[in-house]
Amino acid sequence: xxxxxxxxxxxxxxxxxxxxxxxxxxxxxxxxxxxxxxxxxxxxxxxxxxxxxxxxxxxxxxxxxxxxxxxxxxxxxxxxxxxxxxxxxxxxxxxxxxxxxxxxxxxxxxxxxxxxxxxxxxxxxxxxxxxxxxxxxxxxxxxxxxxxxxxxxxxxxxxxxxxxxxxxxxxxxxxxxxxxxxxxxxxxxxxxxxxxxxxxxxxxxxxxxxxxxxxxxxxxxxxxxxxxxxxxxxxxxxxxxxxxxxxxxxxxxxxxxxxxxxxxxxxxxxxxxxxxxxxxxxxxxxxxxxxxxxxxxxxxxxxxxxxxxxxxxxxxxxx
Amino acid sequence: xxxxxxxxxxxxxxxxxxxxxxxxxxxxxxxxxxxxxxxxxxxxxxxxxxxxxxxxxxxxxxxxxxxxxxxxxxxxxxxxxxxxxxxxxxxxxxxxxxxxxxxxxxxxxxxxxxxxxxxxxxxxxxxxxxxxxxxxxxxxxxxxxxxxxxxxxxxxxxxxxxxxxxxxxxxxxxxxxxxxxxxxxxxxxxxxxxxxxxxxxxxxxxxxxxxxxxxxxxxxxxxxxxxxxxxxxxxxxxxxxxxxxxxxxxxxxxxxxxxxxxxxxxxxxxxxxxxxxxxxxxxxxxxxxxxxxxxxxxxxxxxxxxxxxxxxxxxxxxxxxxxxxxxxxxxxxxxxxxxxxxxxxxxx
Numbered sequence: 288x289x290x291x292x293x294x295x296x297x298x299x300x301x302x303x304x305x306x307x308x309x310x311x312x313x314x315x316x317x318x319x320x321x322x323x324x325x326x327x328x329x330x331x332x333x334x335x336x337x338x339x340x341x342x343x344x345x346x347x348x349x350x351x352x353x354x355x356x357x358x359x360x361x362x363x364x365x366x367x368x369x370x371x372x373x374x375x376x377x378x379x380x381x382x383x384x385x386x387x388x389x390x391x392x393x394x395x396x397x398x399x400x401x402x403x404x405x406x407x408x409x410x411x412x413x414x415x416x417x418x419x420x421x422x423x424x425x426x427x428x429x430x431x432x433x434x435x436x437x438x439x440x441x442x443x444x445x446x447x448x449x450x451x452x453x454x455x456x457x458x459x460x461x462x463x464x465x466x467x468x469x470x471x472x473x474x475x476x477x478x479x480x481x482x483x484x485x486x487x488x489x490x491x492x493x494x495x496x497x498x499x500x501x502x503x504x505x506x507x508x509x510x511x512x513x514x515x516x517x518x519x520x521x522x523x524x525x526x527x528x529x530x531x532x533x534x535x536x537x538x539x540x541x542x543x544x545x546x547x548x549x550x551x552x553x554x555x556x557x558x559x560x561x562x563x564x565x566x567x568x569x570x571x572x573x574x575x576x577x578x579x580x581x582x583x584x585x586x587x588x589x590x591x592x593x594x595x596x597x598x599x600x601x602x603x604x605x606x
Numbered sequence: 607x608x609x610x611x612x613x614x615x616x617x618x619x620x621x622x623x624x625x626x627x628x629x630x631x632x633x634x635x636x637x638x639x640x641x642x643x644x645x646x647x648x649x650x651x652x653x654x655x656x657x658x659x660x661x662x663x664x665x666x667x668x669x670x671x672x673x674x675x676x677x678x679x680x681x682x683x684x685x686x687x688x689x690x691x692x693x694x695x696x697x698x699x700x701x702x703x704x705x706x707x708x709x710x711x712x713x714x715x716x717x718x719x720x721x722x723x724x725x726x727x728x729x730x731x732x733x734x735x736x737x738x739x740x741x742x743x744x745x746x747x748x749x750x751x752x753x754x755x756x757x758x759x760x761x762x763x764x765x766x767x768x769x770x771x772x773x774x775x776x777x778x779x780x781x782x783x784x785x786x787x788x789x790x791x792x793x794x795x796x797x798x799x800x801x802x803x804x805x806x807x808x809x810x811x812x813x814x815x816x817x818x819x820x821x822x823x824x825x826x827x828x829x830x831x832x833x834x835x836x837x838x839x840x841x842x843x844x845x846x847x848x849x850x851x852x853x854x855x856x857x858x859x860x861x862x863x864x865x866x867x868x869x870x871x872x873x874x875x876x877x878x879x880x881x882x883x884x885x886x887x888x889x890x891x892x893x894x895x896x897x898x899x900x901x902x903x904x905x906x907x908x909x910x911x912x913x914x915x916x917x918x919x920x921x922x923x924x925x926x927x928x929x930x931x932x933x934x935x936x937x938x939x940x941x942x943x944x945x946x947x948x949x950x951x952x953x954x
Contacts, residue, residue, distance in 0.1 A: 326743065372932070382935035385683055385743065389882055390932035397924035404919035405635055518873060525747045532744065570759045577748040585740045 295435045302445045305549025307507035309448040311527035312541040313455045314499030321492030322472040322596040326388030328500045329524025330395025334369050335362040335504025337399035340515040343415045354417040355509045362505035363498045370497020378489045381600040411516035419510040444506045455538035472594035475601040485601050529580045551576040616940050617887050620933035628926035641916040649911025650904045658789025664903030668801040669856035670881030671899045673849045675890040680845035681825040686746025687853040688878025689753030690724035694857025696757040697723035699868035702774030712777040717858050724854020725847040732846030736839035758870045770869040780863040795863030809892040821845050883931045
């Protein structure tokens with residue numbers, strides 16, 4: 288395998304593994320920008336993966352090849368509703384945001400596994416028949432070097448991930464809604480004084496983060512794992528959280544960081560097929576994404592600060 | 607209503623609400639909650655064997671709860687208890703297998719090895735937090751996964767490529783013949799005494815030593831502690847290390863008591879994550895942890911009886927536990943209603 292062939296092999300895989308992280312990390316950006324820490328992304332992703340697979344298995348005859356897309360929408364709605372729990376607890380009930388997030392994580396896994404056992408009588412679903420499929424983008428895939436790297440054999444979900452990231456950047460930085468969102472996360476009292484409804488903004492942001500994490504989970508389940516069990520979502524939500532921090536709470540930064548983690552993940556899974564890398568014991572490749580995350584969070588963040596009001600419940604009239 | 611009563615009522619109400627919502631979930635899913643909860647009850651108190659196993663389950667929960675609670679008191683959220691437990695488990699099993707020593711050296715050595723391993727594993731996030739202000743939640747979560755892969759590789763090495771190591775030497779075992787005869791051959795072991803001793807140790811460190819005072823002060827207000835001349839960074843690292851040592855001991859309980867070996871794991875044990883629930887329910891106090899661990903350990907072990915006796919998946923108990931954490935986290939609203947209803951009573 289030549290170097291270029293290795294790149295043709297690993298870059299599409301990196302994007303492929305990054306896509307679910309991108310969705311979820313962007314969800315995290317929305318939530319934290321509004322001032323609500325959402326460590327429950329993992330649980331929301333589990334919920335998305337679970338709903339996606341169940342919906343796909345149940346309605347595959349009705350929707351045919353469109354099933355994965357409809358399943359994503361179903362996962363998005365259910366995870367969005369699930370996120371309301373986090374929103375109510377943290378925004379209205381002033382719960383500790385990290386603890387509520389931990390509860391969401393535990394609850395997501397528990398509900399998903401409970402339901403799977405109830406429906407299928409075992410801890411694992413069947414494999415889905417309609418998955419996301421790869422396709423070549425016309426014209427673009429014919430470009431030499433770049434074509435096979437980025438535009439050949441791509442998943443439509445990967446393209447969607449890029450669109451969502453750029454869309455999120457536009458919404459957060461170029462619209463009045465985004466300005467209010469950021470204001471609420473930095474200084475809720477000032478925003479409140481200017482007539483911004485802090486509670487409403489935060490609710491919208493947390494629900495958005497749930498919806499995006501649900502999409503991330505459903506994409507992971509329907510493009511990568513193909514079934515749902517207790518190991519389907521195993522830390523991806525936390526990695527998305529790290530990607531958000533590494534990306535300095537910026538949608539495009541999160542996109543870049545997620546691609547980086549996707550690369551590490553791809554390396555740990557397909558590394559055995561690449562010359563030289565297959566000489567490295569698989570152990571090092573397995574821990575690579577996690578070690579890189581720690582290094583990234585420790586080394587590269589530098590002066591980046593979380594949104595100022597992140598993690599603090601807003602209590603009207605309290606200085 | 608005095609504040610103290612409210613403080614105790616909040617977790618109690620959370621537990622009741624959790625169990626109630628759990629019952630609703632069972633009804634909605636078409637199961638019989640009465641059969642479910644009686645299966646749970648029998649799974650905990652059915653006979654001397656189940657009681658022994660329940661206490662056996664409570665043992666590591668006590669320690670993982672202490673680990674989370676201790677870090678919380680210094681304002682640190684140690685989600686890495688799971689990973690620290692795994693390295694402690696491996697370290698204890700390794701010492702138990704590799705050495706030939708008289709019991710009075712071997713057993714303490716294996717236990718200390720577990721505590722040191724857990725402490726070292728927690729040292730890294732502590733150091734990163736203190737020196738680089740890296741959020742400990744992210745680092746400890748990542749350390750969990752690294753611990754899982756690392757201990758699996760090391761276990762395979764010790765076990766010559768097999769999935770399970772040999773049994774530890776008897777000189778390192780916490781096995782109790784007395785408890786076995788008492789509880790119809792359950793795996794209840796002497797570790798429960800170590801766990802209870804550690805409850806006392808945590809209380810002693812926090813309430814009776816200068817170090818404990820400093821740790822708590824840093825937890826209350828970092829800036830004020832620094833102004834008062836305390837070394838905040840040192841206290842952050844120390845708190846993480848002690849917390850990790852407790853977690854490592856929880857691993858030793860599994861290695862030297864319950865299982866007597868180390869094995870390759872496909873996923874986490876869950877004991878570390880449930881430690882978060884234990885600590886929260888116990889309001890991060892040593893005595894509270896005893897109650898939290900007793901409740902969750904019992905629920906967790908008792909739930910194993912539910913699929914057989916009532917046909918309900920064990921995950922229902924995980925749902926209940928998650929809901930209890932959720933309700934404890936929402937303590938503000940429970941407090942609000944308690945105070946409000948109380949005021950109405952007083953007005954009458």
